[in-house]
Amino acid sequence: MSLFGGSAPALDLALDFAQPWALLLLPLALLPLLRHRAEELTFSSLPWLPQDRVGRWVERVGRAAAVLAIASIVLALAEPGRPEWDVPRIGRGAEIVVLFDSSLSMDDEMVAKGQHPKRRRDSPLRKRNIAREALSRLVERRPADRYSLLMFGAAPFRVTPFSQSPEVIQAGIAAAGISNGLPGTDLGRGLVAAISQFDGRAYSGSRVILLVSDGAAEIDDTTRAIIRDGMARNRIALDWIYLRSVNWPRLDSEKEPEAVGLIKDVAMHRFFKTLPTTYKVFEAESPDGVNQAVAEIERQQNLPLEYLERVPRRDFTHVFYWLAIVACTVLLGHRALTVRSFAA
Amino acid sequence: MVAAATDFFYRLPMRAGGQRPGSHPGTSQGNGQEFITHATLFSRPDPRRLDVRASLRDVRGDWLVRVMRQRVGVPVWLVADVSASMVFGARRSKLEVLSDLARAIGASAFRVGDAAGMVAFDTSEREDLYVPASLSRGVGHVMAAQLADPALAAQADAGERHRGDPVDGLRDTLQRLAGKQGLVFLASDFHWPLARLDETLDALSRAYVVPVIIWDPAETEPPVTNGLVSLRDAESAARSAIWLRPKLRSEWREAVETRRATLKAFFSNRGLRPFWVHGTFDADAMSEYFFEANA
Structure with a gap:
């Protein structure tokens, strides 16, 4: 668990005070226990009067309320809180950012070997549509996951924020098929945007960026450094569904790539392999290939994840102020019900 | 401020001794309205209290004097x-x-x-x-x-x-x-x-x-x-x-x-x-x- 900075879990009942000097005032809470003669009616002879259990209890309640009011105000001044502590948690389901390449090339049909790829609207064979269907099935089968959908062309834009609602996600996926492709493929900015989706979120399950792209993008060195840092900081795995053009060699082939597009893809692949976190590529060159890739993703990321969550300091000041309000209200009632004089 | 004194009537419901004349029933003899007995003029030589009727009735013929109780003052x-x-x-x-x-x-x-x-x-x-x-x-x-x-x-x-x-x-x-x-x-x-x-x-x-x-x-x-x-x-x-x-x-x-x-x-x-x-x-x-x- 070195990844989580291995500090021991704090004691459950630990309390700390932001302003501990205020506790010096705590003895003031004993003041109501010192009786003051002005608060009492002097009577000539108590043995005359009936003993009253109710009266003694009301008296004690009033005294206790006074003690409580002072004590809780003093404690509230000291600003008590539970110090930050680590909680072991078991996360189920993953947080998946689907980073959907929306560039023009995604409009190409995915055709069998030897056929010429065409760009036809609404063709079920378009890479974009094939990927959308596969994603939609993935979302259906893994309802425990949280999804966020980002598309990118020349610039990334968020379609849905993290959500567990299937309707929202399915609508987002459907929306990815509406327009024609966008010009440009700025994968670097897309990844940075996808990473920033995780910023400020509690780590509650494995995090995956599911990149659906046919490649053909370059990432400059500065952006690479930002991506590497971000992936490591947010502990995000990267899965790339590489919608390969037919006949192109595999990314891992040892031959140095020759085609211009392929050079870029291999360069991306090699960069991704240098990332500090898990990276997997699923190469698909047919609709079936895409489905297989998605099915494999589905099998992964399914294990419950045990992790320590660092919970920030919790301030209890308001609790004590409320307590003081309640005690003061009781005290006011007590005072209102007290007979102050024998003279009618 | 001195409030006006409200006084009340009182008499001692019993006899008290004392030589100071006052208004309460006393035990001592002296000037008073309360008759006790007769005594001879020789034993109580006070001719002012001479009781002529009683003396005439007296068989021994002595001169009798009335003996009275004096009212006393008490603290x-x-x-x-x-x-x-x-x-x-x-x-x-x-x-x-x-x-x-x-x-x-x-x-x-x-x-x-x-x-x-x-x-x-x-x-x-x-x-x-x-x-x-x-x-x-x-x-x-x-x-x-x-x-x-x-x-x-x-x-x-x-x-x-x-x-x-x-x-x-x-x-x-x-x-x-x-x-x-x-x-x-x-x-x-x-x-x-x-x-x-x-x-x-x-x-x-x-x-x-x-x-x-x-x-x-x-x-x-x-x-x-x-x-x-x-x-x-x-x-x-x-x-x-x-x-x-x-x-x-x-x-x-x-x-x-x-x-x-x-x-x-x-x-x-x-x-x-x-x-x-x-x-x-x-x-x-x-x-x-x-x-x-x-x-």
């Missing part, structure tokens, strides 16, 4: 309880009421020619408040002023002298009056155990004792408003609290009645009839008391 003592409980009072403290009584006693005693004086006690004798019996006209005001002194109330309220049994103080105080004849007003609220009071009162067996029981209306009648009453005992500084409600009110009144009955029974065992003062001293009621006692 009137106020035995005043100035313990802390006497400071209590919703409108006027019981000490102020006691001061009224003292003034009335002074005025009444002066009117019939008796000497009046005061002894006071709390848990011990209060010699600082002692007023020797005096025929002076102002003695009532002196006693009243001493009792109405705010410093006395403040001191009693502070309670520094009052951690004891007032019966001890009473016993010490009554040593001054022990065995003397006279009229004694024993004024107190009698908020103390009666067990030892009986033997203490033996010191006054020759005097005529009027127990004046001074209670404040706030003691006998609970406050009208419902709610919490935090209480502190004036004498013992003990604390208590009661939640005033109709049930408590009736218990309160019952306790007062019980106490009243207890005191009545206690004093009637000694042949005494207590005089109750409720909030204000009523001089006419005191006159009534003596009319009844002499009847």
Whole structure:
């Protein structure tokens, strides 16, 4: 668990005070226990009067309320809180950012070997549509996951924020098929945007960026450094569904790539392999290939994840102020019900 | 401010000795209206009292002289309880009421020619408040002023002298009056155990004792408003609290009645009839008391 900075879990009942000097005032809470003669009616002879259990209890309640009011105000001044502590948690389901390449090339049909790829609207064979269907099935089968959908062309834009609602996600996926492709493929900015989706979120399950792209993008060195840092900081795995053009060699082939597009893809692949976190590529060159890739993703990321969550300091000041309000209200009632004089 | 003295009528319902002529039935012979017997002129050579009719009827032919009893003046003592409980009072403290009584006693005693004086006690004798019996006209005001002194109330309220049994103080105080004849007003609220009071009162067996029981209306009648009453005992500084409600009110009144009955029974065992003062001293009621006692 070195990844989580291995500090021991704090004691459950630990309390700390932001302003501990205020506790010096705590003895003031004993003041109501010192009786003051002005608060009492002097009577000539108590043995005359009936003993009253109710009266003694009301008296004690009033005294206790006074003690409580002072004590809780003093404690509230000291600003008590539970110090930050680590909680072991078991996360189920993953947080998946689907980073959907929306560039023009995604409009190409995915055709069998030897056929010429065409760009036809609404063709079920378009890479974009094939990927959308596969994603939609993935979302259906893994309802425990949280999804966020980002598309990118020349610039990334968020379609849905993290959500567990299937309707929202399915609508987002459907929306990815509406327009024609966008010009440009700025994968670097897309990844940075996808990473920033995780910023400020509690780590509650494995995090995956599911990149659906046919490649053909370059990432400059500065952006690479930002991506590497971000992936490591947010502990995000990267899965790339590489919608390969037919006949192109595999990314891992040892031959140095020759085609211009392929050079870029291999360069991306090699960069991704240098990332500090898990990276997997699923190469698909047919609709079936895409489905297989998605099915494999589905099998992964399914294990419950045990992790320590660092919970920030919790301030209890308001609790004590409320307590003081309640005690003061009781005290006011007590005072209102007290007979102050024998003279009618 | 000196309030107008309200005086009351009183006569000693018993005979008292004493050489000072006054208005109470006496035991000594002398100038008076009360005939006892005849004596011969030789044994009592007072020709002014010569009874001619009785002398003529006398078989031995002696000159007979009437022997009369002289009415006497007796000292009137106020035995005043100035313990802390006497400071209590919703409108006027019981000490102020006691001061009224003292003034009335002074005025009444002066009117019939008796000497009046005061002894006071709390848990011990209060010699600082002692007023020797005096025929002076102002003695009532002196006693009243001493009792109405705010410093006395403040001191009693502070309670520094009052951690004891007032019966001890009473016993010490009554040593001054022990065995003397006279009229004694024993004024107190009698908020103390009666067990030892009986033997203490033996010191006054020759005097005529009027127990004046001074209670404040706030003691006998609970406050009208419902709610919490935090209480502190004036004498013992003990604390208590009661939640005033109709049930408590009736218990309160019952306790007062019980106490009243207890005191009545206690004093009637000694042949005494207590005089109750409720909030204000009523001089006419005191006159009534003596009319009844002499009847």
